[in-house]
Amino acid sequence: MARTSGSSHYDPLVPHASPGSLYCANVSLTVDSPAGPFTVLDRVSCEFTHPRTAVIGLNGSGKSTLLRLFNALVVPQSGVVRVNSIDPVAFPREARAAVGFVFTDPASQILMPTPIEDIELSLRRHVPDRHERTEKARDWLVRMGLEHRAHHSVFDLSGGERQLVALAAVLAAEPQVLILDEPTTLLDLRNQLKLIDMLDDLGQQQLISTHDLDLAATAQHVAVVHESRIIAQGPPAEMIPRYKSWCAHGFPEWESP
Numbered sequence: 001m002a003r004t005s006g007s008s009h010y011d012p013l014v015p016h017a018s019p020g021s022l023y024c025a026n027v028s029l030t031v032d033s034p035a036g037p038f039t040v041l042d043r044v045s046c047e048f049t050h051p052r053t054a055v056i057g058l059n060g061s062g063k064s065t066l067l068r069l070f071n072a073l074v075v076p077q078s079g080v081v082r083v084n085s086i087d088p089v090a091f092p093r094e095a096r097a098a099v100g101f102v103f104t105d106p107a108s109q110i111l112m113p114t115p116i117e118d119i120e121l122s123l124r125r126h127v128p129d130r131h132e133r134t135e136k137a138r139d140w141l142v143r144m145g146l147e148h149r150a151h152h153s154v155f156d157l158s159g160g161e162r163q164l165v166a167l168a169a170v171l172a173a174e175p176q177v178l179i180l181d182e183p184t185t186l187l188d189l190r191n192q193l194k195l196i197d198m199l200d201d202l203g204q205q206q207l208i209s210t211h212d213l214d215l216a217a218t219a220q221h222v223a224v225v226h227e228s229r230i231i232a233q234g235p236p237a238e239m240i241p242r243y244k245s246w247c248a249h250g251f252p253e254w255e256s257p
């Protein structure tokens with residue numbers, strides 16, 4: 001597993017934020033809502049170091065918000081966050097360069113009119129030569145099985161095709177860490193299996209929020225989020241049956257420390 005640890009933002013005051021991990025300590029976030037203040041993250045601590053970690057939990061439990069901490073899309077009111085030793089609050093640009101973030105809704109991240117142009121845009125930082133960029137973008141579309149869509153309007157693509165284009169554009173930028181928010185939502189079974197094969201071939205550490213327990217089972221580590229907290233984490237063989245049982249029979253009561 002290739003992980004970059006050469007960040008200049010290593011913080012000796014956070015001794016547990018080991019290089020090459022997604023770390024947070026005592027992170028809380030409360031937002032205003034029409035019903036009054038709502039706590040989205042409540043004293044969350046984690047250190048994800050496995051090649052692939054899956055985050056599972058009910059709708060609205062706080063999974064996406066947890067993922068968004070790591071590329072500075074969400075700034076907590078308290079606590080410490082580190083991604084490969086980078087502090088995303090102090091260094092959001094560096095964090096975003098290190099983290100490839102794939103959103104649930106591909107429309108949020110496809111910026112160009114056609115798939116090939118969108119992937120070329122992602123390649124700009126690494127591949128200065130224009131022709132080489134086009135060739136590499138085409139290679140990504142071939143990997144995704146979308147070469148026949150290269151020059152179509154992204155608006156003519158299906159939801160699943162757009163999701164694959166968004167994923168290709170993120171991977172083309174060669175991020176150190178890959179974070180995917182419900183990446184299989186729009187995909188048919190064949191593309192779900194292809195996505196897992198593709199993720200298996202990547203060198204980056206991966207953090208994936210999902211309701212797809214088959215995808216979660218492919219992770220080495222699973223964290224269960226419930227009512228704004230991580231309530232359990234461990235190997236999928238333990239966490240997934242426990243989560244299914246909680247869904248069927250009720251979640252444990254939280255005891256406030």
Ligand SMILES: Nc1ncnc2c1ncn2[C@@H]1O[C@H](COP(=O)(O)OP(=O)(O)OP(=O)(O)O)[C@@H](O)[C@H]1O
Nearest residue numbers: 031032033040057058059060061062063064065066
């Ligand atoms: N900025 C915000 N303002 C108001 N409410 C918010 C904000 N951010 C998140 N929330 C609320 O916090 C809760 C957790 O949201 P989040 O998107 O993290 O959940 P999730 O576990 O990813 O849900 P799902 O599985 O449905 O995608 C939701 O009830 C959401 O409406």
